[in-house]
Amino acid sequence: MELFDKNILFLIDKELNRYLEGEGTIYKASRHLLLAGGKRIRPYLTILTYMLKRDDIEEVLPAALAVELIHNYTLIHDDIMDNDDRRRGIPTVHIVYGKPMAILAGDLLYAKAFVAVSDIRDPEKAHEVLKVLSKSCVDVCVGQAMDMEFEKREDITMEEYLEMISKKTGALLVTSVEIGAIMGECSSEEREALREYAKRIGLAFQIQDDILDLVGNKNKIGKPIGSDIREGKKTLIVIHALQHLPEDKKKRLLDILGKRDAEDEEIKEAIEILKDSIEFAKEMVKKYITESKEYLKIFDKKRRKKLEDIADFIMERVY
Template identity: 70%
Template sequence: MEIFDKELLSKIDNELNKYVEKDNTLYNASKHLLFAGGKRIRPYLATLTYMLKKDNLDEILPPAVAVELIHNYTLIHDDIMDNDDERRGRTTVHVEYGEPIAILAGDLLYAKAFEAISNIKDPKKAHEVLKALSKACVEVCEGQAMDMEFEDRDKISLDDYFEMISKKTGALIIAPIEIGAIMAECTDEERNALYEYAKRIGMTFQIQDDVLDLIGDNKKIGKPVGSDIREGKKTVIVLHALENLPNNKKERLLKILGNNNATDEEIKEAIDILGDSINYAKNIMKNATEEAKNYLKIFDAEKRKRLEAIADFIMDRVY
């Protein structure tokens, strides 16, 4: 079984294209990342969740792509805030089109998401989807603000970190699964199980991003390895290291962490120091992935297969 159904992904892309068909600078800027090889995990999760109970793709595709439009809006604004020059192996929108157009392109995608929701035929479902997506948008903003504040804070607990990633990254993994469940008219028990599954794969998604930043292939991840260290990001790996390293190694790590002028050798040294903490992060992901798959056991064994496979894919992915 292929984890990603090419035919289904093609239908998602066709649906996405309906909202950004115009050919002008603003729309081209909004499409710059949208069709630059993203994995489509979010709309795919919404669709697979829906398909646990129903099979009318025309019903699920508009709300599924709404989440992808929101996700890409956040990426454009993220890149501006982080001053990043590259994403998915190509120049970022603000570098290519300038900051004013990039901000507008992000805003356009945000607005188009709600246009997509307006295409849901059942008003009760449309209202519930709107609530779920609005909540996710609020949490992404809160999580992003927390992440930025962490860079200037000396003392951050692992609990703080997990709260931050549950909002910054988890919210837009949980939302498509909630939306799929709403559209499929899942029971409360099924929705709770799906929420627990989503919470765990959302956490794993961010932790694997943190791991890949240190030991990934920069061509595959589309940015330089170790950029989180230069930016002083307080990831689960760094927080665990700061709690557990002997003083000499801890002091050395703190000298390199957040130093924009750190050499490649110093970045490599910091990654070596973080070795045990990288393994700690991998163990968290392994346990969370098993728990996530266990929550799916209330669904049909055949229909849940791809959702189980995606949980493994998120933990094992290399980009």
């Protein structure tokens, strides 16, 4: 059985296109990443969470799209800040349209997210969704700022890193399920369980991303292997290595880390130095995914199955 229901994905894409119908370069730029695909995990999570309790997908769709529009807005701005030239296997928005237009395209997606919230039929639910979504936008900004500041520091702790990714990556995943829970009228106990589930898949998602950057297939992940090393990212893997490596290897890793023009051979050398820390990160992903599924046990077995499958997909994904 397919992990992602094609009918639901078709509905998501159809409605996304409707929100982004418009003439001119700004609309082309805002559609650029969306039309390149993407897994649609966030809106899909919103719909699956809603379906724990209810079945009227049309009711939850605007709320689900709001999360995806915010997500794509963050990606465009993220690529500008990181100077990334590829995402999802294609040139990034600022490479094709220039930085000023890319910033505007991201802002347009941000604004359209709140147009989607205003399309929620029930005003009380719309208000709750607005509160949760706007809070997660703040968290994403704070997380991104922490990530940028970490590049200048060597003494990042594991706890600081986990807090940063819980904001930068995790916040929108938690919001995805929380919005689904609001729309599906879950109880406060159920909402809390879903938040805990999503917190853990959010942490696992980012750590798996960190792993794939070093050992993934560049054609599948859509960007060059080792780009985090060239950018000097203090990932969980790097933090673990800096805490456990002997001094000579630690020094060599720091020589390569953040070297934008590092040769491919140097990147390979850094990945070899990080080998044990990559294994540590894989164990962390397993731990978070196992814990996440425990929180779903208060829901109907059949209805929670796809949420469990999403958790497994995050651990096993290769792109």
